[in-house]
Amino acid sequence: MADKNSGLARVSDLGTLQLQPALCRILDANLDRAREGLRIIEEWCRFGLQSSPLAQECKSMRQELASWHAPELRAARNTPGDPGTDLSHPQEEERSGIDSLLQANCCRVEEALRVLEEYGKLYHPDMGAVFKQMRYRVYTLESSLMAYRRRQLLDQSPLYLVTSENDKLFAVVEAALEGGLTLVQYRDKNTDDGERLRNAEQLREICHHYGALFIMNDRVDLALAVDADGVHLGQQDMPTAFARQLLGPQRLIGRSTTNPEEMQRAIAEGADYIGVGPVYETPTKPGKAPAGLAYVRYAAEHSSVPWFAIGGIDMHNLTDVLDCGAERVAVVRGIMEVEQPTLVTQYFLSQMNRIQTLKAVEQRNVQSNA
Numbered sequence: 001m002a003d004k005n006s007g008l009a010r011v012s013d014l015g016t017l018q019l020q021p022a023l024c025r026i027l028d029a030n031l032d033r034a035r036e037g038l039r040i041i042e043e044w045c046r047f048g049l050q051s052s053p054l055a056q057e058c059k060s061m062r063q064e065l066a067s068w069h070a071p072e073l074r075a076a077r078n079t080p081g082d083p084g085t086d087l088s089h090p091q092e093e094e095r096s097g098i099d100s101l102l103q104a105n106c107c108r109v110e111e112a113l114r115v116l117e118e119y120g121k122l123y124h125p126d127m128g129a130v131f132k133q134m135r136y137r138v139y140t141l142e143s144s145l146m147a148y149r150r151r152q153l154l155d156q157s158p159l160y161l162v163t164s165e166n167d168k169l170f171a172v173v174e175a176a177l178e179g180g181l182t183l184v185q186y187r188d189k190n191t192d193d194g195e196r197l198r199n200a201e202q203l204r205e206i207c208h209h210y211g212a213l214f215i216m217n218d219r220v221d222l223a224l225a226v227d228a229d230g231v232h233l234g235q236q237d238m239p240t241a242f243a244r245q246l247l248g249p250q251r252l253i254g255r256s257t258t259n260p261e262e263m264q265r266a267i268a269e270g271a272d273y274i275g276v277g278p279v280y281e282t283p284t285k286p287g288k289a290p291a292g293l294a295y296v297r298y299a300a301e302h303s304s305v306p307w308f309a310i311g312g313i314d315m316h317n318l319t320d321v322l323d324c325g326a327e328r329v330a331v332v333r334g335i336m337e338v339e340q341p342t343l344v345t346q347y348f349l350s351q352m353n354r355i356q357t358l359k360a361v362e363q364r365n366v367q368s369n370a
């Protein structure tokens with residue numbers, strides 16, 4: 001066993017005083033592996049998410065790993081003689097986006113910590129417990145990372161595409177993503193579960209490839225089955241508390257609302273975002289009475305969570321909705337049924353960006369005149 005601080009090494013096994021080189025190499029390689037994986041995650045926390053607490057958590061674990069990396073472990077390294085250096089798995093070469101990169105590296109760190117936990121027991125009496133505890137810290141980090149990333153992306157998404165049944169479903173969604181869309185909901189009321197699952201999986205794949213969020217309409221079970229980023233629930237759907245229990249804290253839950261009372265309840269129950277509508281009457285939801293622009297103004301004043309105006313919104317009435325205070329809109333036909341989804345998406349986004357910039361300038365002028 002080794003004394004962590006003095007570097008003194010003894011092997012308990014067979015009572016010999018010599019530390020087995022293979023054990024040292026395993027510990028050396030996995031300390032390196034865990035530190036490298038954490039460094040990759042830390043860079044994203046720092047530069048991508050700009051989250052000091054998450055970056056600090058990675059750094060603190062790296063420092064703890066470094067404190068275990070004794071000279072005798074490094075000295076045992078034999079890279080030219082290691083048959084594993086040439087081995088790589090095709091999945092190591094594939095990264096479909098930031099999420100898959102982060103997930104792969106969390107996995108890599110967790111695996112390395114598990115090895116350190118097991119072999120470390122032969123090296124130092126505390127090592128097993130220390131690395132077990134660190135592995136749980138990485139699980140928590142992974143959850144926080146996904147939750148943080150999802151909420152940040154939601155916050156930064158001004159446009160939400162809700163799909164409709166369409167022969168060119170994948171092509172339209174991909175075209176909108178090409179135009180800069182970052183939030184997609186798969187809404188399909190008539191397809192059987194088998195096909196819905198296959199469609200959802202493919203859509204999730206496409207969305208994640210573009211770094212966009214993928215939300216499942218109505219069905220918590222399907223959201224979990226396809227590893228969606230969240231679910232959108234209506235007033236008749238599962239209560240938020242149950243959905244949260246099933247989905248965990250890291251996935252998003254959206255709730256439709258039509259009036260102030262529903263809005264306040266949805267927020268109090270813990271919805272991550274809400275739908276506000278229908279703003280206008282719409283054939284996509286026949287028979288649902290419009291809540292109108294008055295409700296959009298109410299949401300602009302009172303909603304403490306991100307909210308999306310929805311229902312009958314298109315390129316022609318977009319500015320009316322934005323003028324009532326909406327900063328985010330959700331559309332079905334406005335993108336699903338147009339000739340050029342990429343261009344229309346770009347138009348929506350540029351209009352919204354233009355109006356936000358104007359509002360920010362106005363606000364700055366008011367502040368500087370006050």
Ligand SMILES: Cc1ncc(COP(=O)(O)OP(=O)(O)O)c(N)n1
Nearest residue numbers: 162232233234235256275308310330
């Ligand atoms: C963003 C967003 N807002 C509202 C809805 C409508 O949800 P719901 O009331 O459950 O109706 P259906 O979409 O299930 O017909 C939504 N889907 N998305």
Ligand SMILES: Cc1nc(C(=O)O)sc1CCOP(=O)(O)O
Nearest residue numbers: 277278282284311312331332333
């Ligand atoms: C799915 C949905 N939910 C609404 C709500 O108000 O809750 S309105 C709506 C349909 C929106 O479709 P379109 O953009 O084609 O008008």
Ligand SMILES: [Mg+2]
Nearest residue numbers: 218233234237
């Ligand atoms: Mg619903």
